[in-house]
Amino acid sequence: MMSLDFIWLTFLRLIAALPVTIEVWFLSILFGGFVAACVTWMRVSGILPFSLFARLFIFIFRGSPLLIQLFIIYYGLPSIPFARHSFLWPFLREPFYCAVLSLALCTAGYTSEIFRGALAAVPRGQVEAARACGMSGFLLFRRIILPIAARQALPAYSTEVISMTKATALVSLITLWDVLSVALKIRNDTLITYTPLLIAGAIYYVFNYILARVFVWLEYVVSPHLRRRVY
Amino acid sequence: MLGFGDKGWGLALIAGALMTLAVSLTGLLIGSVLGSLIAWSKLSGHKVGATIGDAYASLFRGLPELLVIYFVYFGSSALLTAVGNLVGIEGFVGVPAFAAGALGVGVISGAYQAEVYRGAYLAIAPGELEAARAVGMHRLLMFRRIIVPQVLRYAIPGLGNLWQVALKDSSLISVTGLTELMRTAQVGAGSTRQPFAFYLAGLGLYLTLTFVTDRFFEAAEKRATRGLKRMHG
Known part of the structure; x- marks a missing residue:
């Protein structure tokens, strides 16, 4: 009989x-969002070298598996002397920073396309109206473009944030002790296959479920114009 | 070292890329079977069927892919071992890595494909189905002649995206030891102590795979919608 004790202890360890x-998850979304904003800016800047670089960045990070990107950074970079002598070496030595760097770059590839789509969805008339009122530059961006684009981006961005939770499971392959790697260790030590993996799955699922709820609530908050009017 | 000669890893990497293609394609096909079953259960209006379909789709979209692949691999092996012990085969019975990997990718892909097929089915003009019934087609004939060709036409863009996802998810199968592209790059990196070169070569091959197959899906979409273009244009 699978004891409740074992389930409870496994749950506590996970x-x-x-x-x-x-x-x-949090750090890679934070840095990934920042990189994505830069890449989007380059992509729509209209300056050829910048937009070519942005296209290449997006092509590489969206067109290849995260796992091989992670391995290039964690196993590959230390093998070239240049990286070992650079100021980044103290960071590249740590699996934690490698994981954050690699996940951030990967999500930036996807997120910048989401941002670009959201920018393209800002109605031309709104921008024209703002210009007619005399807004320009940063004020136009802050007051008109950013709020509309952010609202447009929210549904696709929530999908990306949720898929990042799932992507963090890959860090178990570069010796970080995340939920999945602890579950695999318990499986290895006890030879009990299903229980640890099921409990780990439940933890990931509940986390993602809460995230999805939060995003549904956010979407509700930022789109009062779509709600049914209550008189 | 990465060449094609006696000591080169070129051929091994190409073989790995082909294995990646094979396992992703098998996964996509398994996913299309699962996906169309879920789409059917959701569209049927049966309460129990729709609940099961919903539960399946939301479960496998909410779990990490790597966890699903581990679970399918370890789980099916444990199951097979238990069955083996029942019929008198002693010891551990492993499921072939290819089968477990393709099943893992397929189970995940199916959860997403269900939505693609459901959307595509709903895009069929209701008049087409009514007309088919009016001329006396029974359900299977209507399914084969009217529904499948149109669902496939509308589903191609969504399937193209999911193919890219399956291709990238297939790299996770390397944890089961299947010598696909990722695993080959790992082995090469380990035995030559040149991880950077090997992972970069692997990355290049993955990019080639995604780029070339993307063109293929574009062409398929163009061909499948050639009738629509004529109508609108």
């Missing part, structure tokens, strides 16, 4: 590993 998963 929950104890959740902070690592969440840290990698």
Whole structure:
């Protein structure tokens, strides 16, 4: 009989590993969003070298598996002397920073396309009206373009954020002790296959479920114009 | 070292890329069977069927792909071992890595394909189905002659996206030891101690695969919608 004790202990060990998963998730979304904003800006800048670079960036990071990107950064970079002598070496030595760097770059590839689509969806008339009122430059971006684009981007961005939770499971392959790698360790030690993986799956699922709820609520908050009017 | 000679890894990497293609394609096909079953259960209006379909789709879209692949691989092996012990085969019975990997990719892909097929079915003009019934087609004939060709036409763009996802997910099968592209790059990196070169070569091959197959899907879409273009243009 599979004891409840074992299930409870497994659950406690896996929950104890959740902070690592969440840290990698949060930091890579934060940096990924920043990189994505830069790449989007380059892509729509109209300056040829910039937009070519942005296209190449998006092509590479969307066209290849995250796993091989992660391995290039974690296993590949240390083997070239240049990287070992650069100022980044203290970071590239740590699996945690490699994981964040690689996940951030990968999500930036996808996110910048989401941002670009959202920018393209800002109605031309709104921008013209703002210009007619005398807004330009940063004020136009902050007051008109950003709020409309952010609202447009929200549904696709929520999908990307949720898929990032799933992507963090890959860091178990570069010796980080996240939820999945602890579950695999328990399986290895006890030879009990289903229980640890099922509990780990439940933790990921609940986390993603909460995220999805939060995004549904956010979408509701930012789109009052789509709600049915209550008199 | 990456050449095609005696000591070169070129051929091994190409073989790995072909294995990646084969396992992703098998996964996509398994996913299309699962996906159309779920889409059917959702469209049928049966409460129980729709609930099961919903549960399946939301479950496999909410779990990490790597966890699903581990679960399918370890889980099916444990199951097979248990069955083996029942019929008198002693010890561990492993499921072939190819089968487990393709099943893992397919189970994930199916959850997403269900939505693609459901959307495509709903895009068929209701008049077409009514006309088919009016001329006396029974359900299977209508399915084969009217529904499948049109669903496929509308589903091509969505399927193209999911093919790219399956191709990238297939790299995770390397954890089961199947010598596809990712695994070959790992082995090469380990035995030559040149990880950067090998992973970069692997990356290049993945980009080639996604780029070339993307062109293929574009061409298929163009061909499948040639009738529509004439109508609108």
